[in-house]
Amino acid sequence: MSTILHEPAIFTEDPFDPAVIADPYPFLARLREAGSVSYLEATGSYAVAGYEEVYEVLTDFETYSSAGGLGPRDIRKDEAWRPPSILESDPPIHTVMRRALTGVINPGTVRALRGPFTPPAVELTTALAKLQGFDAITDLAEKYPLRVFPDAVGIPEEGREHLLPYGNMVFNAFGPENYIFKQAFAQGDAHAAAVMKSCQRESMDEVGFGAQIWAKVAEGLISEQQATLLVRALLSAGVDTTIFGIGNTLSVLARYPEAWAQLRKNPSMAKFAVDEALRLESPFQKFHRTVAVDTVLGGVKLEAGTKVLVFLGAANRDPRKWGEDADSFSLDRSSSGHVAFGMGLHQCVGQPIARMEMEIVLQQLLERVQTIEPAGAPVPIIHNVLRGFESLPVSITAAR
Amino acid sequence: MPVTAPSFAPATIDTVIEAVEHPAQSVASLVLRRSDGQQFPAWEAGSHIDVHLENGLIRQYSLCSSRQSLSELRIGVLRTPDSRGGSAHVHDALRAGETLRISAPRNNFPLVDSRKYLFLAGGIGITPIIPMLEAVEAAGRQWVLYYGGRSRDTMAFARELEATYGTEKVKIIAEDVEGRLNLQEILGMPRAHMLVYACGPGGMLGAIEDFCMGWPPGVLHTERFVANDLGAGGNTEPFEVELSLTGTTVTVDTHQSILEAVEQAGARVLSSCRAGLCGTCETRIVSGEAEHRDAALTEADKDAGEVMMVCVSRAAAGCSRLVLEL
Numbered sequence: 001m002s003t004i005l006h007e008p009a010i011f012t013e014d015p016f017d018p019a020v021i022a023d024p025y026p027f028l029a030r031l032r033e034a035g036s037v038s039y040l041e042a043t044g045s046y047a048v049a050g051y052e053e054v055y056e057v058l059t060d061f062e063t064y065s066s067a068g069g070l071g072p073r074d075i076r077k078d079e080a081w082r083p084p085s086i087l088e089s090d091p092p093i094h095t096v097m098r099r100a101l102t103g104v105i106n107p108g109t110v111r112a113l114r115g116p117f118t119p120p121a122v123e124l125t126t127a128l129a130k131l132q133g134f135d136a137i138t139d140l141a142e143k144y145p146l147r148v149f150p151d152a153v154g155i156p157e158e159g160r161e162h163l164l165p166y167g168n169m170v171f172n173a174f175g176p177e178n179y180i181f182k183q184a185f186a187q188g189d190a191h192a193a194a195v196m197k198s199c200q201r202e203s204m205d206e207v208g209f210g211a212q213i214w215a216k217v218a219e220g221l222i223s224e225q226q227a228t229l230l231v232r233a234l235l236s237a238g239v240d241t242t243i244f245g246i247g248n249t250l251s252v253l254a255r256y257p258e259a260w261a262q263l264r265k266n267p268s269m270a271k272f273a274v275d276e277a278l279r280l281e282s283p284f285q286k287f288h289r290t291v292a293v294d295t296v297l298g299g300v301k302l303e304a305g306t307k308v309l310v311f312l313g314a315a316n317r318d319p320r321k322w323g324e325d326a327d328s329f330s331l332d333r334s335s336s337g338h339v340a341f342g343m344g345l346h347q348c349v350g351q352p353i354a355r356m357e358m359e360i361v362l363q364q365l366l367e368r369v370q371t372i373e374p375a376g377a378p379v380p381i382i383h384n385v386l387r388g389f390e391s392l393p394v395s396i397t398a399a400r
Numbered sequence: 401m402p403v404t405a406p407s408f409a410p411a412t413i414d415t416v417i418e419a420v421e422h423p424a425q426s427v428a429s430l431v432l433r434r435s436d437g438q439q440f441p442a443w444e445a446g447s448h449i450d451v452h453l454e455n456g457l458i459r460q461y462s463l464c465s466s467r468q469s470l471s472e473l474r475i476g477v478l479r480t481p482d483s484r485g486g487s488a489h490v491h492d493a494l495r496a497g498e499t500l501r502i503s504a505p506r507n508n509f510p511l512v513d514s515r516k517y518l519f520l521a522g523g524i525g526i527t528p529i530i531p532m533l534e535a536v537e538a539a540g541r542q543w544v545l546y547y548g549g550r551s552r553d554t555m556a557f558a559r560e561l562e563a564t565y566g567t568e569k570v571k572i573i574a575e576d577v578e579g580r581l582n583l584q585e586i587l588g589m590p591r592a593h594m595l596v597y598a599c600g601p602g603g604m605l606g607a608i609e610d611f612c613m614g615w616p617p618g619v620l621h622t623e624r625f626v627a628n629d630l631g632a633g634g635n636t637e638p639f640e641v642e643l644s645l646t647g648t649t650v651t652v653d654t655h656q657s658i659l660e661a662v663e664q665a666g667a668r669v670l671s672s673c674r675a676g677l678c679g680t681c682e683t684r685i686v687s688g689e690a691e692h693r694d695a696a697l698t699e700a701d702k703d704a705g706e707v708m709m710v711c712v713s714r715a716a717a718g719c720s721r722l723v724l725e726l
Contacts, residue, residue, distance in 0.1 A: 062592040091590045095614035102613035107679035108698045268645055271670055344616040345590060
């Protein structure tokens with residue numbers, strides 16, 4: 001196999017610039033069109049934005065290591081701000097943790113949650129349907145996961161107020177230590193300490209995912225420290241992303257009234273609408289991998305030790321994969337294969353829970369809301385790696 | 401309401417038993433030729449045939465011959481101690497020169513293209529792996545086989561495989577010498593772009609499934625052979641699936657999955673690995689009984705029979721119609 005090598009396109013624009021973050025897609029399209037692999041001067045890392053290259057980096061976990069962390073700096077070279085998570089480890093350390101987590105979160109355990117997860121969605125959407133409009137983020141997307149997910153993990157009420165700020169820290173740390181990062185870490189120590197306390201065995205109820213993860217310590221599969229880290233991973237990865245997933249889905253559907261009408265007629269399509277919305281407005285937009293051995297990707301030489309910034313959200317809009325209408329929402333599209341949950345070894349373990357939460361909220365809203373449309377400009381969140389909104393005002397008409 | 405007519409009864413082929421060999425203790429290997437002297441239809445690695453036995457039983461056996469020569473087929477049959485007539489009949493009653501009716505080859509264990517492969521076989525579970533090795537070797541892929549068994553004299557084709565591919569690629573692990581397959585050593589370190597194909601007894605596959613939870617989703621492909629030889633075995637008939645949300649009825653032919661059949665009929669099903677592993681295509685069963693072939697549901701879930709993975713699972717033997725919430 002002979003590959004013609006070429007130099008990467010050089011980009012001076014900073015993907016972590018607040019202006020780019022607020023409206024990322026024009027930049028991402030330029031990045032995708034510039035070539036298979038680009039070099040970002042602002043971060044000193046390579047970048048991949050096409051589906052093919054993103055897929056390759058995600059699935060070749062031997063060449064593209066996670067142990068260097070998901071941020072622009074190699075966490076093995078610095079004093080990391082916290083012990084590495086499952087997301088920041090490679091096999092074989094990753095392997096036992098993944099086994100433990102997959103043993104706990106699987107179709108059987110998640111299915112049992114549909115019952116307890118439904119009433120809070122009914123309650124929230126019933127109240128909102130009585131109004132003429134509401135904020136889809138602050139009144140719904142931010143409320144629902146916090147009502148159901150911490151209970152499913154089985155952590156105490158006390159300290160839950162730290163979950164959102166902590167998640168905000170964890171994900172912002174996958175970007176550079178810029179102003180956004182510093183804002184997120186303003187009261188970092190207090191949030192981190194409170195969440196770590198919630199992860200301890202004695203904090204768990206007896207039936208939740210937390211207790212089941214701790215049971216894997218008794219089985220001898222993982223250590224106590226690993227159990228703490230796995231519960232921490234659930235708590236840090238399981239709330240924000242789902243909030244953004246719900247918010248982003250509603251931001252898309254508010255712009256596509258025909259799709260809403262179609263979904264009202266056929267609410268079993270809700271899960272496809274969520275899937276397509278996740279493709280179009282992926283909550284987790286980007287993170288880094290570390291090149292473990294000298295390699296060639298898309299004809300560009302990458303040296304061991306360098307970082308690659310992986311643009312999931314750009315791959316999910318690559319016209320070479322999704323067609324010329326990749327930037328639009330289509331209920332008829334099969335969005336199977338999108339990388340919003342990652343792909344391969346580190347693919348989101350909580351995916352079935354997140355999908356179910358999003359589907360339940362959407363179905364309950366569809367049942368009670370006849371039409372939904374934007375009532376003012378949505379306010380994007382300025383976040384290093386997550387894509388979502390601070391505020392998304394909508395006006396609605398209630399279903400009769 | 402469109403209803404496709406069931407096209408039942410898979411084509412059968414009359415064969416003559418060319419030879420009965422005993423490549424290992426308690427293993428009979430049957431070489432079959434077509435009675436009409438024609439070639440067998442081309443088949444894919446991983447395929448099996450139904451064998452129609454004189455006592456009315458139908459049994460499935462994996463093909464373990466070379467796909468290069470379509471003039472003959474070979475199957476390997478283990479005599480199981482509690483056999484109620486399948487393997488015992490093959491061992492005791494079938495002789496060279498006799499005729500045997502079989503089905504055309506079908507594939508429930510297809511080989512998906514990948515850069516690297518890890519094959520794991522337990523005992524007679526080696527049979528479907530043999531044509532796979534031939535295929536990946538011809539394609540120049542990187543691969544290794546771990547073949548475990550009680551002792552060398554019970555392990556069919558072990559010597560043949562070592563001679564063909566060498567001991568670098570073919571690792572024979574006889575329990576009486578080296579102990580059981582060390583799955584921690586083999587599967588404890590996941591590899592990128594490597595698929596795992598495993599065939600063997602339920603206990604071994606359960607342990608492999610557990611280890612593969614630490615691998616990327618979708619890498620593991622398994623075929624469970626029914627060791628106890630009780631009951632009617634897997635359902636080999638086409639069956640109907642009614643989609644309760646639309647009232648549409650589709651026929652699922654023997655060579656396709658429920659997922660493929662309902663997608664062809666225009667229904668939408670969320671799916672991901674299409675290999676019974678990720679659980680994405682879980683579908684509620686309104687009525688009827690499923691034969692679960694996935695690795696995603698727990699045994700309790702399978703017994704409860706309320707949901708199924710439509711990418712691999714099928715209607716149970718004797719259930720000609722499943723009603724699914726689709």
